[in-house]
Amino acid sequence: MSKTVLGRFGNNQGHWVGDGFPVRSLFSYHSLGEHASPFLLLDYGGPYVFAPTMQRRGVGQHPHRGFETVTIVYDGEVEHRDSAGNGGVIGPGDVQWMTAAGGIIHEEYHSPSFAKTGGPFKMVQLWVNLPSRDKMAPAGYQGIVSSDIPVVDLPGHMARARIIAGELYGARGPARTFTPVNVWDVRLDRDAEFSLPLPESHTSMLVVLNGHITVNGSQQAGEAEVLLLRREGTDVKIHADGDTTLLVLTGEPLGEPIVGHGPFVMNTEAEIHQAIDDFNNGRFERLPA
DSSP states (O other): OBOOEEEEEEOOOOEEETTTEEEEEEEEHHHHGGGGTTEEEEEEEEEEEEOOOSSOOEEEEEEEBSEEEEEEEEESOEEEEETTSOEEEEOTTOEEEEEOTTOEEEEEEEOHHHHHHOEEEEEEEEEEEOOGGGTTSOOEEEEEOGGGSOEEEOTTSSEEEEEEESEETTEEOSOOOSSOEEEEEEEEOTTOEEEEEOOTTOEEEEEEEESEEEETTTEEEETTEEEEEOSSOSEEEEEESSSEEEEEEEEOOOOSOOEEETTEEESSHHHHHHHHHHHHTTOSOOOOO
16 A cells, blocks of 8 residues: 655745755654654755855854754765764765764864865755654764665666665665664656555655655655655655655654754753753863864
8 A cells, every 4th residue: 555645845935054054944843743753854955056265164063962963965065073073074975964862062064175166065954853762862973975875776777766774675774773764865767657665654755855756646746845645555656757856754753742942852841941951051062172
């Protein structure tokens, strides 16, 4: 049985995060709540063309607690540094999987080389919630380079999927996750048509970054739109109406309260107040000078 479409979401209104990330929030737990669990939000950064500069473009030090951030770069380069001592540069095809958990402070900038040359910039940042038992786990970081991400051909040989997290057709992604999650970066040629297997009972989303698709023969979605699927069912039928880049997300729902305030996402108001107090009183590790 195919998973049917529960809703279509998107956002034409963008905003800047710092001076380096022009983003559109395509969905958020503020509106979808438990329907999107374990996913909290997705920011689509770009497409945008930056002029060359010698200045640092990006966003400075800021905290997180209670979840993970997953940054996928399509064009450009992002440099990361955090209070757990992790850092590095990710470029096209690379992924940064940061576990904020009990608390982290980090900064994100364009790499010096990309800032100097300028050029096209496109990325996605996904927030993945953590179950209550792991919200105060130690912070962590996974820098995943494109060459470590397996690629599988989809039925019909007109589409390919990079398996960042989870498993598809026997290929397992390199990302370590706290709960069952699939993150697949899919490229479809025009007129590609196939049935994509998806786990029964998982929250499932199809995020169109560019191009256009028709799902189950009737529901359509274009650039910067998200289709949220019902959890019942074991596949979805996809037709590419043009060359398309698609992000497929599935995850086991957590079934727990979601209480968020800015960069903190916990289960209760008391835990949010504690996170704010901990940050304001210097209980988060600081970045080295």
